[in-house]
Amino acid sequence: MATDSHVQYLYNKYGEGADVCLAEGSLGLFDGFHRMRGSSAEIARLLNMPVVLVVNARSTAYSVAPLIYGFQQFNSSIKVAGVLFNQVSSPSHYACLRDACADAGVKCLGYLLMDEGLKLPSRHVGMTLTVKQTLEDVIARAAEQVEQTVDLDRLLSICQRSFPCTYTLPFCSEVGVDSFVPSSRKLRIAVAKDPAFHFTYRENIDRLGEWGKLTYFSPVYSNELPEADWIYLPGGCPELFARQLHRRKKLMEDLKAYAEAGGKILAEGGGMLLLTRSLTVRQGGTAYPMAGVLPIDCTMVGARMHLGYRRIEYAGLDLRGHELHYSQAINPKALPSAGQQFTTKGLPVATPFYRYKNVIASYTHLYWGETDLRLLWKR
Structure with a gap:
């Protein structure tokens, strides 16, 4: 919906005063309107941002190794910095997933256990809340678990990048802000x-x-x-x-x-x-x-x-x-x-x-x- 330079302009505009810049992906990493055009991967390439894969580990274990390896190797312009696992059943399950990351050559950054209190129903390709949930409660519950099972210091360290975006020029909309x-x-x-x-x-x-x-x-x-x-x-x-x-x-x-x-x-x-x-x-x-x-x-x-x-x-x-x-x-x-x-x-x-x-x-x-x-x- 926007030109490449306008995307960079927005990133610089809103990220200038931030401690952390997070670009939330939609669909799969490489899913765009034509191959990877318009995908989360293209945004990562355009803004020179590292990618953290969030992998659903429900009903799988060591088989994630070739999956992760494929994402890392598929496009050399996309840097997969690490992996977070979702819906992990137990610490022993996570140990197997961590081994898969090691053999795939990708950093393992942590996991979230299965938790009904964190389950968000989907609606129209988005998420919604149940009658008994509030957004604040869900965020607080997730934050408590993330603090225990995700290596936040390592996550922030490996995602360190220079700012503002200087990957390509120009850095503002062709239309012009004025x-x-x-x-x-x-x-x-x-x-x-x-x-x-x-x-x-x-x-x-x-x-x-x-x-x-x-x-x-x-x-x-x-x-x-x-x-x-x-x-x-x-x-x-x-x-x-x-x-x-x-x-x-x-x-x-x-x-x-x-x-x-x-x-x-x-x-x-x-x-x-x-x-x-x-x-x-x-x-x-x-x-x-x-x-x-x-x-x-x-x-x-x-x-x-x-x-x-x-x-x-x-x-x-x-x-x-x-x-x-x-x-x-x-x-x-x-x-x-x-x-x-x-x-x-x-x-x-x-x-x-x-x-x-x-x-x-x-x-x-x-x-x-x-x-x-x-x-x-x-x-």
């Missing part, structure tokens, strides 16, 4: 933020903060819509809160009135669902009324995953984003698409990119770190 400095900082920007709407990119929020004053509001817990020049409805999981959301009658009415009056709204993923006519969560269940800004009805029935990086041609702009959702529109053509979406290989995607008055909505989560957001409404 191009985003606004002439006025008086814009009022309302951002939805609660358990139903929290899928955001840090750089996106920081960009909004450069344009004006951010005010956060909760569609789940409040009926109040702040006075705003722009409204940003990010992605999330509103289907888990459909009943609570449809009870926010005043908020729904205010959103619709704001849109009809020409107010600027950017809605992505779950944020778009809030603007539809209705959301059905289960077979034979209630079609919960939403704000009704868009003449679209969405459902979780027959849900299947839609996933991938996207390029969007819209109003002369070339936008970048990521599509990930399980819900679907029952009547997607009730409003014509204002843009065309493509896969990373240039194949057209049927996912619409809606424009109604000054409302821009899509299942795709845009990344605008290298895009002037004002241009979305220039047309």
